[in-house]
Amino acid sequence: xxxxxxxxxxxxxxxxxxxxxxxxxxxxxxxxxxxxxxxxxxxxxxxxxxxxxxxxxxxxxxxxxxxxxxxxxxxxxxxxxxxxxxxxxxxxxxxxxxxxxxxxxxxxxxxxxxxxxxxxxxxxxxxxxxxxxxxxxxxxxxxxxxxxxxxxxxxxxxxxxxxxxxxxxxxxxxxxxxxxxxxxxxxxxxxxxxxxxxxxxxxxxxxxxxxxxxxxxxxxxxxxxxxxxxxxxxxxxxxxxxxxxxxxxxxxxxxxxxxxxxxxxxxxxxxxxxxxxxxxxxxxxxxxxxxxxxxxxxxxxxx
Ligand code: NAP
Numbered sequence: 001x002x003x004x005x006x007x008x009x010x011x012x013x014x015x016x017x018x019x020x021x022x023x024x025x026x027x028x029x030x031x032x033x034x035x036x037x038x039x040x041x042x043x044x045x046x047x048x049x050x051x052x053x054x055x056x057x058x059x060x061x062x063x064x065x066x067x068x069x070x071x072x073x074x075x076x077x078x079x080x081x082x083x084x085x086x087x088x089x090x091x092x093x094x095x096x097x098x099x100x101x102x103x104x105x106x107x108x109x110x111x112x113x114x115x116x117x118x119x120x121x122x123x124x125x126x127x128x129x130x131x132x133x134x135x136x137x138x139x140x141x142x143x144x145x146x147x148x149x150x151x152x153x154x155x156x157x158x159x160x161x162x163x164x165x166x167x168x169x170x171x172x173x174x175x176x177x178x179x180x181x182x183x184x185x186x187x188x189x190x191x192x193x194x195x196x197x198x199x200x201x202x203x204x205x206x207x208x209x210x211x212x213x214x215x216x217x218x219x220x221x222x223x224x225x226x227x228x229x230x231x232x233x234x235x236x237x238x239x240x241x242x243x244x245x246x247x248x249x250x251x252x253x254x255x256x257x258x259x260x261x262x263x264x265x266x267x268x269x270x271x272x273x274x275x276x277x278x279x280x281x282x283x284x285x286x287x288x289x290x291x292x293x294x295x296x297x298x299x300x301x302x303x
Contacts, residue, residue: 002223002224004249004252004254004255004256005153005254005255005256006255006258007150007226007228007256007257007262008258008261008262009145009257009258009261009262009265009266010261010265012148012149012152012153012266012269013145013265013266015152015298016148016266016269016272016273017057017060017061017272019291019295019298020269020272020276020291021060021061021062022294022295022297022298023276023280023290023291023293024062024063024276025062026293027279027280027283027285028062030283031283032093032279032283033063033064034061034063034093034094034275034276034278034279035064035092035093035094035275036054036058036063036064036065036066036092036093036095036096036275037065037066037067037086037092037094037095037096038051038054038066038067038068038096038098039067039070039079039083039095039096039097039098040068040069041069041072041074041079041097041098041102041105042071042072042101042102043072044100047098047100050098053268054268054271055067057268057271058271058272061272061276063272063275064091068082070082072104072105074105076106076109076110079101079105079110083095083097083110084113086118087113087115087118090282093118093120093275093282094118094275094279095114095115096120096121096271097110097111099170111123111124111125112125114127116130116138117278117282118278119138120141120271120275120278121138121141121271121274122137122139122140122174122274123140123170128174131174131177134181138274138277138278139174139178139270140170140171140174141267141270141271142170142171142175142209142230142266142267143171143174143175143178144178144274145266145270146178146207146228146230146263146266147175147179147182148269148270149228149262149263149266150226153255155226155255157183157205158182158183158184160184160185160204160205161184161185161186161202161204161205162179162184162185162187162203162204162205162206163187163199163200163202163203163205163206163207164176164179164186164187164188164189164207164209165190165193165200165206165207165208165209165210165215165216165243166189166207166208166209166210166211166230167189168209171209172188172190173188175209176188184205196220197217197219200216200220200221201220201222202222203221203222203225204226205225205226205227205228206220206226206227207227208242208243208244209243210231211232211233211243212231212233212243213231213233213241213242214241214242214244214245215231215244216229216243216244216245217245217248218245218247218248218249218252219248221244221249221252221253223253224253224254225253225254226253226254227249227255227256228256228257228262228263229242229246229256229259229263230242230257232259240259241259242258242259242262244256273291
């Protein structure tokens with residue numbers, strides 16, 4: 001048994017948000033305040049919580065934030081018109097359509113309408129093409145958060161074997177592209193994968209992004225592996241649990257992300273960072289230069 005490091009996404013995300021807040025203050029000197037608009041359709045309780053958290057984080061970073069709330073009876077054409085209008089608004093740098101949309105609405109068609117420069121979720125077809133081809137553009141927040149969390153803990157994935165369980169467009173697929181671009185060797189598993197446990201045992205890094213509580217068992221991962229637990233599930237006792245059986249992993253794996261407090265906060269931090277990037281680009285300022293400058297004088301930076 002050895003000590004398992006907890007990869008604290010909450011603390012790391014806070015450090016990133018503080019850096020963005022400091023960089024936003026500097027960006028204001030260039031005459032621009034990052035603007036984020038969230039479109040929330042319907043009354044889904046989980047979506048309401050996610051939108052509230054995003055609003056709070058973006059406001060805390062000094063952004064102008066607003067939420068457009070639409071009834072689930074909204075017509076597809078009206079929803080798309082809303083996105084097209086925001087595309088034209090110079091005060092809006094990031095547009096986020098909270099998914100999933102209520103039944104009857106075509107999320108793909110709505111996301112297709114997004115200006116890629118403002119698509120801070122990185123999910124529109126042109127964004128997908130950009131991250132797949134390794135071109136500049138917004139990267140999807142959850143997988144970008146996975147990579148940044150490892151980076152900020154000094155964990156280099158180059159040459160490492162990453163086994164991703166889950167192949168959704170939101171997590172598994174984009175993470176496979178981002179990890180490949182960072183020279184990891186990537187295996188992607190899904191519901192038809194045979195011998196899932198054997199694939200996981202061959203991994204240096206296991207990423208669980210399925211949505212099934214405690215699917216990944218302790219003896220499915222080799223001693224000393226790293227586990228990124230993306231899943232968020234409600235346990236029988238009402239508490240949040242991940243896709244990995246975390247109790248079985250303790251003392252076995254080298255490092256693990258907790259649920260809650262792991263990849264969730266990192267996802268929001270990446271949304272904030274993507275929106276900051278858009279705002280800086282809109283006035284021809286290099287966002288990374290401002291962020292580096294801000295990190296150097298922000299307490300907790302580099303966490
Ligand atoms: P999703 O779209 O439902 O995709 C789930 C994936 O898991 C699919 O690829 C599916 O395979 C695969 N799968 C299902 N059962 C499996 C099994 N028994 N063995 C192996 N693979 C299996 O879900 P998602 O949107 O990617 O989300 C996954 C989880 O991450 C959820 O718990 C979600 O709440 C969480 N999440 C968290 C964050 C965050 O910020 N922390 C962000 C996004 C999502 P098929 O493709 O073959 O169906």
